[in-house]
Amino acid sequence: MDQGGPALTKNRLLVIGPLAFLSTFLLYPLGVILVRSFGSEGVLLDPFIAVLADSYYLGRIWFTVWQAAASTVLTLVIGLPVAYLFARHDFPGKTVLKALTTLPFIMPTIVVAMGFIALLGPEGLVNMALSGLFGADGPYVRVTNTLTIIFMAHAFYNYAIVVRIVSAFWSNLTPTFSESATMLGAGRVRVFTQITLPLLMPSLLSSAALVFVFSFTSFGVVLILGGPRLATLEVSIYELTLRLFQLDIAGALAVVQLAFTSAFLVVYTRLQARGAVPITFVPADVGARKTRNLRDRMVATAIAVGLLVLLSPLLALIEQAMSSSEGYSFAHFRGLFSNESGSYFHLSPLMVAWNSIRFALLSMAIALAVGTTASYVIVQRRASSHVVDALFMAPLGVSAVTLGFAFLMAFNRWPIDLRGSWLILVIAHALVAYPFVIRSVLPVLRGMPPHLRESAALLGATPVQIFIYVEIPILARALLVGATFAFAVSMGEFGASLLLVRPEFTTIPVAIFRLLGQPGESNFGQALAMSTLLMAVVTVGFVIIERFRYRNVGGF
């Protein structure tokens, strides 16, 4: 059975890379910030007692846990049909539609909120249409600050995670089992619940874990769409740090948050390690079919239409970015290029886009390297694999505010002085991005049939040759999914401008926030134009990643 592991698992040195990355860029800065937050007397229990004895914070913890669970369920329900569409159907425009589905994931929350207002607000497109049809007293859609909005927003943001990870896995599953079951007389529902769903389980768990952790540490969605009445732990940490200046309590809450996510991740990684079964993977074009009969076509069309409805807030934003008092125009886009006031901070939108792109590509490269090696390490450590796995997922559980300050504190002196360097930003993005690579690569790596590697080894292939000629072709699709999310995480700029050490490194989301910091219609319009630019750049990026081919292996 020792031969069963992927070839590179033989290399014990492999563990050094990802572990060094994790210790240097997560554990070390966290240590620095916590020591600094708790004061010179060392880590005392006082702030923890203060947190755990306060019914308010206990309430925040409970709310954070259950809203994340509810959001995850809703996200799975929405994501699964879309994943089916992309896994099992071929249709014109599939690549672009797939790129569009991932857009919500990278949009700044405030922009999405503006999209909802443009669509569903009192003067939004829907209500204008309704009052046009039924008169001023007709039906009226209202968006209010409720819990439902949080669930819906989390689903809106995160369904792409489910879609991408599950559909990549799904399209590589051999249809043999379900075809045999159908032949033996099983109905569609039975085939799905008893054959397809169990086979999909590793990828479902993988994406659910990411969605849960993202909803658990959610900040912008809760703060902006939910309203301040519903605060998660992350929101409390933010307020304690930046408004109440109580760094010790904030630090204690950050530790509590990390403890919760880690405990959750250990349980989950244990489940997943157990649930892995060897699977026969096939190139995607075997499983995906041209829509054959009318029923198939209707189902696919319904899902695609639902998808467009889901994306309509973003379309409403584009509509608004192009509209002006004299009908549609590119005035706001032109406005982005001019610097009439001669501001020190003005950057051409092309420069801003280029910043975003280069930082994202570099973060993606680092995340792929770290994530792939980490996946091999996890597979290699049989006994403790779930603990190692959970450890590598830790960056997602750390409070973004805490991590931002931690980076600034830890890397401003010898031995690592990143003051004024764009690297601090890229590394921070890579740190949040590489867990996506692990989560998409791991299920495939675990299910990879050992006989392929064994045959290659028998024929005299070196471990590296096996990696290139056998494993990468099988991993390719999962790697692309990981790359897509690594790219997306960086483009979406979680954590905004805190780590933006120089104004000339301004990225698209930061430029949007800057424009939205001042009143005035042109600022508003230009912010929407900048958001449209973000969507365009990201869509093109996604399509290019999707079209990437490796050694002519067909079907991804």
Add this chain to the structure above:
Amino acid sequence: MVSILHCRLDRVAFFCPRDTNQMSRNSSEVPFVKNQTAVFLMIVISVLAVACGGDNDRELVIMTHDSFDISEKLIAQFEAENDVTVVLQPVGDAGAALVRAILEKGNPSADLLYGIDNTSLALALDEGIFEEYRPSLMDQVPARFVLDTSGHVTSIDYGFVNLNYDIAYLIEHGLTPPVTLEELTGADWKGRLVVEDPASSSPGLAFLIATVSYFGEDDGYDYLDFWRDLRANKVLVKDGWTAAYYTAFSQYGGDRPLVVSYATSPAAEFLYAAAPVDMPPTGNILIDRASFLQIEGIGVLKGTNNKEVARKFIDFALGTSFQEDFPEKMFVYPVNSNARIPDSFRFADVPSLPADISAAEIGEKREQWIRDWTRVVLR
């Protein structure tokens, strides 16, 4: 895959040519396929080594909040006169800038910090992050705009936080702007006001302080009673100014015609109108003691190696050319009484009687006010 990796490493060289040319040339000769670990370590090492920044005595770094803005040509002028490179470093909102300066105490990554105001001054002074400096130009700053009498923080600009209204909405609904805060709890304004959470937003905190000044904290109807009534009257709370203004204010598609903003916001609406207008679409509601005077200042951070140039920058920022440059960029008033106020500021009314609460009192009670407010309005 191989070519992708090389391409990335070349890009590293592109980012920072001086330090990395040599390295990227070497690393591009290591075939990815030979040893993945080696390549990974190369990446880690190059990432660690390529710290383009580093200490530079001829660089003056000024940490600011994200709303700071100034003309490029003024900065260029200061750079030429003092043979120094100026880096303006926005690091988030004013709270983020202050927290960062406090955390970096003793080993500051910047020489100056701009953005301390009367809601954060007490903490900044307590923490002792600033050097003392009293520029001679302070004699051109009227006493009411002097933020810090201890001489650590120099006032640069000021503004007012108060209510704005959507003119068209009020006309359409036959409403006239309120003249007292008490009116806001009445039926006319039910569900028509949006404010910012003082726990997460500085104008939100400023407005809360104004209500403390207006209603008082003890006996009879106090500021918490007012907020309790506002809550019953369906006040909407948003986390920050941007969300309040651009998603809830009726001017931008929301359904609330009253918003907590700045006295200069109508002037900004005038200047940044999509097509030229004669009048801004929004107006100020100026109620005595219900607006908040916010004074912002700059200070030299302790531990800087550039004390002299840093002080010169403060002098420069108090001079009329600098003071006349930022009003139409940041939409705040210059503190120097010799600086001309721009024409567009005719729409930026100056409240005659703002709230009267000292920075010291704010420092002492801010936390309690926020806690009580949160309890009454949000829970």
